[in-house]
Amino acid sequence: MSALRTKLPERPRSYRFAMTPLADAMFQLLIFFMLTSSLTPYSLLTVQTAAPPPKAPSVSSGSGTGTQAPAAALPAPPSAQVAIWTLESETIIVGGQEFGFDALEGLAAALGSEEAPAEVIILVRDTARVQDVATVLAGLAKANVLSVRIAEGSV
Numbered sequence: 286m287s288a289l290r291t292k293l294p295e296r297p298r299s300y301r302f303a304m305t306p307l308a309d310a311m312f313q314l315l316i317f318f319m320l321t322s323s324l325t326p327y328s329l330l331t332v333q334t335a336a337p338p339p340k341a342p343s344v345s346s347g348s349g350t351g352t353q354a355p356a357a358a359l360p361a362p363p364s365a366q367v368a369i370w371t372l373e374s375e376t377i378i379v380g381g382q383e384f385g386f387d388a389l390e391g392l393a394a395a396l397g398s399e400e401a402p403a404e405v406i407i408l409v410r411d412t413a414r415v416q417d418v419a420t421v422l423a424g425l426a427k428a429n430v431l432s433v434r435i436a437e438g439s440v
Contacts, residue, residue: 366403368396372421374412386420393428404432 371378397403425433
């Protein structure tokens with residue numbers, strides 16, 4: 286019986302390209318780019334730190350040495366008004382009234398004066414988008430409102 290068995294020719298070995306690791310890497314890249322593209326609008330927001338308080342002017346005497354002026358001699362800064370705005374999707378709520386973004390210029394203009402600038406606290410609700418925040422910040426910057434705080438939540 287063993288004489289009848291013929292030896293089959295050996296098949297040449299072929300190396301296969303495994304697609305699973307490639308698919309895993311592509312999936313990880315896809316997730317990475319999806320996450321970074323959703324963070325891109327946040328990089329467009331300008332964030333500035335508060336300016337340092339002005340230094341007291343020095344009073345010079347005849348001897349050429351300078352001394353700092355007493356704190357009582359400096360004028361007190363004017364009291365700033367604080368406005369609280371609630372930001373929803375394309376809507377600003379001020380004092381319980383809802384306004385669209387078309388009223389943003391008028392709202393920002395009514396915030397204060399050059400002598401007593403206003404401070405705005407923006408409460409961002411979950412329905413607000415990044416574009417809504419950017420639009421409000423641009424409108425406030427256009428109206429020279431420089432003190433803006435952003436918080437999450439509602440009043």
